[in-house]
Amino acid sequence: MKRRSIVALSLVLVLAAAVTAATMASTKKATASSITVWLQVDAQSGWPDLVAAANKQFQSDHPGVTVNVQYQTWGTHLQKFDTTLAGGGGPDVIEMGNTEMTKYMAAGAFTALNKSSFDNSSNWLKGLAASGAFGGKTYGVPYYAGSRVVTYRSDLYKAAGIRKLPATTAEYVSDAQKLLAKNKAKGFSPVYIAGTDWYVAMGFVFDYGGGIAQQISGKWKSLLSSPKSIAGLTAYKNFYLATSRASKTTDETHPNPYDVYAQGQAASIVGPSWFSCCVGKQYTAATAQFVMPGHIKGQAMPGFLGGSDLAVPVTSSNAALASDWIKDFTSTSGEKGLQAKGNIPNATNLLGASVNERAASRSWFVPTAKHWVDVENGNILRNMLAQILTGKLSIKQAAASAGDNIASVLNQS
């Protein structure tokens, strides 16, 4: 009967789907004949030639093993990583942000590596090496880093009569007054810094010898309320109010500082050195960079040492091959290549004299705690800065409240 044919038809459809599913399966399993590498898109757009060179070197050392590089995006790569930890099919090498490492190392997500098998490992930048070490073992190989520099409009500086670059923050503030006198447009910032840009603000705290948190006999204690940290926060507040017309409650991606610069509304911006890529065609010729000064002459403002590490997930069955690929990618020539693209290489003996690298002479990093990412995601420091700048809370109050918050988050089990 006709009814039955409908039922039969639908059953056939389902069966067909199932059969096709079973036969069309094509997973590239990481067998001994190939390894999978997860790098971020920055490598795909920034230095694909270095990736190719590493692959070539690897393949000449291991003939018959192909390298499958899959590019990830920063927003979702951890989510993907988590699913592969649960269900398999993950990479043999993964690029992790250096602030992301501790959480995963503490959970046992990576295979321990032999530090001495990597080029220049005895000279690894301290800040970078710390992010890849846990419990005395090495789990992450520093890949590259970036510090914070000032990108500025030399034409505006000339027009304002500023002859030499500032050597202290006090000089920088007086330069800012000169710039304000010559540029009266509404909303113009001599130094555009977003209110809750904690990467810049915490630099001031470290410049005065303060800190964020410290682990004492197993327990984390906040350093934000120490006199030195308070002095640093006070210095930041004064600097910000004198030089920046950005929103006090917004962060450094809403809007991007380089977009403000490209609109002609900023004479200088503080951020990663690659900001110079996007300052607008009309200002590119007049743009240059200098190292942000600290409050003491001759000392740079400590810059946040952002960067990436390369690690081998514990789910990988090709740990030895993975380690070899990392060695090839972070070899001396590889790091020199990264340096040529404007990054900071991973070892002190490779450091050059670019503005970016000189700025790294004084750097700071976040507490290497398992739950640090929760502090970042909870925007605790950002909220503190917003409260301080808007005057909602006094600096002491805001620091105390944020400090308590941070301590309780970091001390979770």
Add this chain to the structure above:
Amino acid sequence: MQESSSNAAAGTLLGTSRRRRRLWGRTVQGAVPYGLILPVLVVIGAILGYPLYWLVKLSTEKYGLFELIRHQGVGIGLHNYGSVLHDGVFWHTLLRTVVFTAVNVTLTMVLGMLLALLLVRVTTFVRVLLTSGLVLVWSMPVVVAVQVWYWMTNYENGVVNYLLSHLGIGDFYQHDWYATTFSQLSVVTLLIVWGALPFVVITLYAGLAQVPPDLVEAAEVDGARGWRIFLDITLPILRPILLILTSLSIIWDFGVFTQPYLLIGQAKITSGNYLMSIYLFEEGYFKSDFGRGAAISILMLLMVAVLSVAYVRRMVRMGDAL
């Protein structure tokens, strides 16, 4: 119209025993609905069966990154549920989300109905224009739509501020629409309603097409005017579709994630402006506390069920008039 009156009778014409035919017919007839729903059940069961079991199981376990890597959780009974239900943030978020959902659903349905009626009344050219516009809106990927809306409303150089200032509505120079929670969620509401209208309008318009024009004409001849016709004729016919759209809107708006998360921005998300789905994401998955995330997921499911039960029950009962 006055010919044979039943399938069984019709079957007799085929010349086999009437009784056998009727029995066979009834068995097959009884099996038909099961056959019809079988494919759907198979697909859903094969794919979602394990995840549903996993979610329930995990909600009773301590399951973080450490446990995930070892594929082994630690059973802790209802502790996850307890910790969530004792969390003040959870209850504040729930209240905020309920209000948010109510506002969104009301705006969507009311505006949707109005626009569908408008579509009926305009001339063909405007109708095609409007429908194409709605489809264009519908076809924008959410991530891109959020980005465009952010640009339009950003305090630095947003078009909205520019227009409002130039139209003389007030001084909106560098007005930050994301400064307060109320303002943030209002912009998110506008974005969500804007994105939801195309589907609602087009579906309601399709529903209006099922209204028999002869009924409408008959009522007009009887002297009924627009509003009465709408209430007495159109609305009853649209009832099933309205119930569906409302229940779906409640479900979607309660659990909406991408728009608020991306528009407000990770840097401004705090426990003071959480919506349920963001609370789930931040407290569960961002922190890699999968056990807690599973518990929150199940609680969310129960809550949505409670919120939409009135509509769902009416929908289910509707089919009872068989």
Add this chain to the structure above:
Amino acid sequence: MSRRRKGARARQTGWNLVGLAVFLVMVFPVFWMISTAFKSNEQVVSLNPTWFPLHPTLSHFRDAMNKPFFWVDVRNSLIVVTVTVAISIVLAFLAAVALARYGFAGRKLFVVLVIGIQMLPQAGLIIPLYVVLARYHQTNALTGLIVTYMTFVLPFSVWTLRGFLLGIPKELEEAAMVDGSTRLGVFIKILLPLMGPGLVATSVYAFITTWNEYIFARVLLNDQSKQTVTVWLSYFLGSNRHTDWGALMAASTLTAIPVVVFFVLVQRRIAFGLTSGAVRG
């Protein structure tokens, strides 16, 4: 008589004007996206908004289309979406007919299941779904993604189609069967045409949802040659560095085109005018 006609004409124009105003307001963000795709980089960031780029540039479109894997990913998206929608609508229609026209034990349970699944927050399903698919070797495969999307599309489609079916009076079918046509004949000659608008609305929704779906595509597909176009789009935003907004807007405009095309192809089934919907005997 002529005064009444003038009044009707004025009312008609009034409605048309309202319609145009609504159109302009609704479409403005889409217009902004498309016009930005043609703007130069300076115009994109400038403080004064550029309404119509007077010197439009095609460079962003070129950059977008030259970005690796664009055409491959578009093809993948088309495959995934058309297969998902085609199979889902058929299966959902069958199930909807069962729910709307038959009484059977377990009917209420099935309805509860269908609506219950939609109430599940998807975030919780990502990991276990990946584990299930990995077991069947369906990760990094388009078929795995298709089946996943089907589980999201089916409940909604069953629910919506059932609603449309309930709106069609049973008397029509019964009258037709009295006339001697079989059950299947009733389907084809009576139900299907009346369901036209409902089927179109549901399939367009299914098309758009699966076309724009991102998170499961991202998690399940690894090789860039297998990914869908939404994942391809995310690469514009994924870097920590500068985002090329012009190219992103151009890319987004391109990805919106198939949806519009699909709708244009099926829109004739939606009654553009009340009369065509009333397929009455």
